Amino acid sequence: MARRKEPTVHGVAVVDKPAGVTSHDVVAMLRRRLNERRIGHAGTLDPSATGVLVIGVGHATRLLRFITDGHKRYVGEVVLGVETDSLDADGTVTATHEMAPVDLDTVRALIADRFVGDIEQVPPMVSAIKIGGRRLHELARAGVEVERQPRPVTISSFDVIDSRVEDGRQILTVDVACSAGTYVRSLAADLGTALGGGAHLRNLRRTAVEPFTLDDAAPPDECELLPIVDAVRGMPQFTVDGPLAARVAVGSVLPAPPGDGPWAMVTPDRQLLAVYEAHGDGFAKPSVVLPQPS
Known part of the structure; x- marks a missing residue:
């Protein structure tokens, strides 16, 4: 068996992931750009999502778990009154609800009561979690839905920063800081249910992967390769x-x-x-x- 080639390029890249590509696509872009095979990422972003994606190169891949386990921050839009099978705008609409505009003070009080702190969250079917050796999104594409056990997550903050009406639907712009493993899509859907109807998430942007922020990030073809020690700056x-x-x-x-x-x-x-x-x-x-x- 051939011995695996030792990496020759090492460091950390903080990418501002564009919409329409997977996290693995970004890894492939960096492999070509840096001519290095041993590259991985800390924390998957959905294809439609944008924002901070931390890439480890060479020996820095061994440090990615310390970044993956850190807190993250997101902004996104919760569309009230429309549910989808993926809980986001990429999915197929499964239900609609007539929901009167909700007062923001009411929404914020509900969020503070039910959605901040240590909570349990059922992961969506369209996700990369494995059950019985198969990823949930693979089962979902095959039309199979399986029971998922709630998982503990921590929501440090969940703020509604704006509200508007678009095509008769109320859109809430939210800012969420949370632990690793949190699905903001599920938060959006659960908030819609708690408000007496349903909801889905769109325009998700990750603004921070502790300790990195958008200020550190750049597109895949422009991002700087930082020294390995930057992987442990937190x-x-x-x-x-x-x-x-x-x-x-x-x-x-x-x-x-x-x-x-x-x-x-x-x-x-x-x-x-x-x-x-x-x-x-x-x-x-x-x-x-x-x-x-x-």
Whole structure:
């Protein structure tokens, strides 16, 4: 069996994903542009959605889970009175409701009562979650609907920032900050149901993948390749050198630094050596040790 070629290009790219392409399409674009096969992304965006998509290149792919697990922020439009099978504008309309315009104070009070904090959410059928070894969107395309168990998610904030009427339908512009694994489509649909009718989501834009924002992002053909250490910019970072750096480089267990972790261990010249996580009482061990240039 041929040995897998070691990556030669390393770093992080923050892409402003355009509409009409998949997250995998963006990965393919960066593979061609950078001439590097080992590339992955942190957190899928639906094809119609736009905004922040964090790409790991080379050794940085080993750090993507720390970004994927972070909080995210979105803006989008909730169309009241129309339900779709995908819960967004890409789907087929399954039901319509005559809904009188809703006062924004009423909507905000309902959201604060039911949709902020730790909640449970049933994932949509049109999603990448696997059940029985098959992705839900594959089952949905085959006309099969399966029972999905609610999943815990955290909604840090859910704000209605604008309302207007378009073609007789009330459109709510929302700004949502949430944990990884949250489906904003489901929030929109559940809000419509709670208001006595139905709804779907459109024009979703991800404005942040903690700690990256749209200010860091650029289109796939323009985005900058940032150093690997930028992948851990949201972590506590500790500078190590000399004998301690040598111990980190070989994956030694160390006394835990202050705080909860994970912790990034960097050299004085800002090279990332490893990421450590808690290990037992008062200790930490590396979950990722990165190769260093010889």
